[in-house]
Amino acid sequence: MDRLDIPQGTLDLMILTILTREPMHGYGISQRLAALSHDSFQVNPGSLFPSLYRLEQDGKLKAEWRASENNRNAKYYNLTAAGRKQLEKHRQRWDRIAFAITSVLEGA
């Protein structure tokens, strides 16, 4: 199946969403993203890590090092309160965009 490019500006939204369930490390996030999108989205680490670092600096994510399920020391990212608020805002915006696009497509 052909891979899709991740639409501009939605990577942050997807990262934040994935992290609502539980804290995760970078590799885990990329795997979960691929799985949830049925392999349509394959995030490039060259985009993923800069996003993670930026969100961490902005206080949306909090990171801690701990052992992974395979006993590797990994950096786990967790949502902060600010991160949840950000997610809420982005989510609403995305819903409006999706609704709007769908309306246009179906109304035509």
Add this chain to the structure above:
Amino acid sequence: MLRWLFRRNTIERELHDELRTFIDMAAAAKEDEGILPAEARRLAAIELGGMEQVKERVRTGRPGAWLDEMAQDLRYSLRTLARAPVFTAVALLTLALGIGANTAIFTIVNGAILRPLAYPRPQQLISISSEFPAFRSVASLSAAEYQEFRTLNQSFEEVGAFGTGGGGFTTSTSEVNLTAGDRPLRVRSMSVDAHLLRALGIQPVEGRFFSAEESSRWTGTLPPALAILSYELWRNAFGGQPVVGQTVQLEGRPHEVVGIMPPGSDVMDNHTQVWLPLWVHPAIAQGRANHVLRIIGRLKDGVTLEQAQTELTAVVDRWAERVGTTEHVPTNHPSVVVDHTLRMRPLQDAVLGSAGRSIWLLQAAVGFVLLIVCANLANLLMARAESRRREFAVRAALGVSLGRLLRQLLTEGAVISAAGGLMGVWLAQSGVETFVRAYPTSMPRTADLHIDESVLLVALGLSMATTVLFGLAPIGHRTHGLVVALKQGGDRGASPGHYRVRRALMMAEVAFAVTLVIGAGLLVRSAFNLTNVDAGFDRSRLVTFSMTLPQANTEPDTRAQAFQRVLEGLRRQPGIESAGVMTGLPPNRPTDAIGTRIENATSPDGNPLEVVDYYQFVIGDYFKTMGIPIVAGRGFEPTDVASDSKVVVVNETLASRIWKGQSPIGRRLRPNLGGTLGASVSPWHTVIGIAKDVKQRGVDQPTGTELYVFLDQHRIAPSTMNVVARTTLPPAALAGTIERLVREVDPGVPVVRLRAMDSVFSESIQRPTLVAQLLAGFAVIALLLAAVGTYGVLSYMVTERRREIGIRMALGAARSAVVALVMKEGLRMTLAGVLIGVAGAFGLSRLIESLLFGVRPTDAVTIAAVVAIITAVAAIACGLPAWRASRLDPIAVLRAD
């Protein structure tokens, strides 16, 4: 954000670990799918997409990344520069020279021209002078004109005067003997009236000014015995002790110190140490034709110079009517030679005088040097960029963005600029200090020359502009080169377009150098011409000094005897052929402009008095001692001493101006000896001879009219005179003898400025000589830089074309043909630069014309010489690479590809 700045190392390590974990996890997942471990790791690494690239992208996305990157760029630049010491040293040195020269000259421009004079509201201060259009000379005003102008004008809030006349005409000899304690000092003085001090708006820090009464009522035979000390003299000679109200000895006469001036106070760059009340001898003050006072006025608030000028024109039009005489009044329409007009200009321009043009010329010259420096550095950096193509390619491949690479290059430029700039400012600082110490009076306002904020700002601006000029200029091609390098793996030659840029830079360098060297050549020739001007006397083997016999304890006749005694003493010395005494020391002395009655002649304006520009009072065997030829009649003879008939000698200019081709011998005139010498009567004098013209107001100036009066006949003398002796001995060998002779006459009188007449002469042309020397220095720097530039470009060309040259040689081309090939290329470029440079010199000839003496700005000999020199230098600069090209081993070259 702070955490990101301060914990940079931890974060870098974390990032590294995190990415490693990513690879580990991805590899483990792939192994689970049954892929062999080694292959799994390789695929995982590919999935990550390159560890360093990811890191770089994370870094650039970080806040404060720019700061980090700048520090990194800086460190990297320092390392890179340290690895190329020759490049760094050459770049730093050229830049320091360029910035240093520019900063130094700008310090002069700033201090002497741009900085306002240190008075309150200095733009209101106006210098008023009289101008004789026929003689193209600017002079002072007469005492009468000054008083009249004070009452007639409406534009000025206050108008004041100071004295300039030499000799004994006014109190203002520019130097006086001051005895502080037991130490006699020779200090610079100026006589001013109370109006002038009010006009300038300076207040004494202690004590008071002279009153109008003390400085404007000119009676008696001696000025009021009052003095104001400069702050500096008070500190240095009196240790800052209270002196106001006490007396000091000036010219052997006790003067009351009434005040102390604030630090740095001065008028007309006189370096004044003692301020005296203005006083003009009544006999001189009466004569309308005696131009002895210099005038400064302060405009009323809101009055512009133009308005004042318009008013002045109106005032001058009605002057005669208003003052009730037509005798020697200023006019707006000079019709006869003795007519004069009044002229105003800002005081700042008057202080600067003719030096402004020289200073701007120097500024232009160093500007050229800086442009050459920039072109050279751009060339140097381009060549360096070539050799760093592989490095850039590798770094680009490692994920460094193009923008980051460019910034890196700019940082390198900035590091060199900053260091070069600092060195330049240091060079300028020490240069200016040395210059001012060595030639304190060569430029106006040397006291104002120091490196201040505006100079530093300009130096900084220059450094930054240079960074942009030579840091960015090569980048255009570098970007191009980078892309090429990335595509080709970074090993092939550069594009031809970029060679064109370097060639253009080199031609520009040669052109600038040619223009500058031509300018320098013209000025050097002018200075040489000035040195060889016939000043009218034989200045070799002459020793001169000045001495002042105090007016307080001497009379005109005792002074005459004292000078005679010194002369007699001198003549007895072995090694001294003859000796004489004179009032004005040629070739640069103040103008007298004294109204003189000529028998059977009236001035062209109907005035019975003719203005004589210079009076020269002489004692002893003057003409023979000075080596001034008598062209008609005879000089003064010992037989004249006892004769009742008083005699004078005139110079050629006076003879032709008054007697117009007829022989003046036997004609009579009546010199004004009252004010000048304190004589009670001025009898008719008979002209007995014509002396060859002697330069009076500078060797480059036209000669004025001059009258020689033989004081041996009159047995009186003014207080300050110059002794001159023709001798085979140097001044130093005579110093002891002369001091003893003067001490025998008066123990309190110092011997002043004992030196060879040759040095008097060279001092009179000091500024043009200095400017020529400085310009020649800049020209040599420009020439060297251009030669280095030419060499660099040609070497580069040889490297670029080594394959072609190798093939040619392999095909049997002779070594001489290879040399010719390279030389032809180099000389073609040089020639183009020379043509542009000569055209530039023609274009700029106007700028330099007024500074030249005895040589035209388009002088063919100078231009030909310069072209020859430049071509020779270029031939050497081209010759080296050409020779190297001819030594290429064709086999090695071809194999290398």
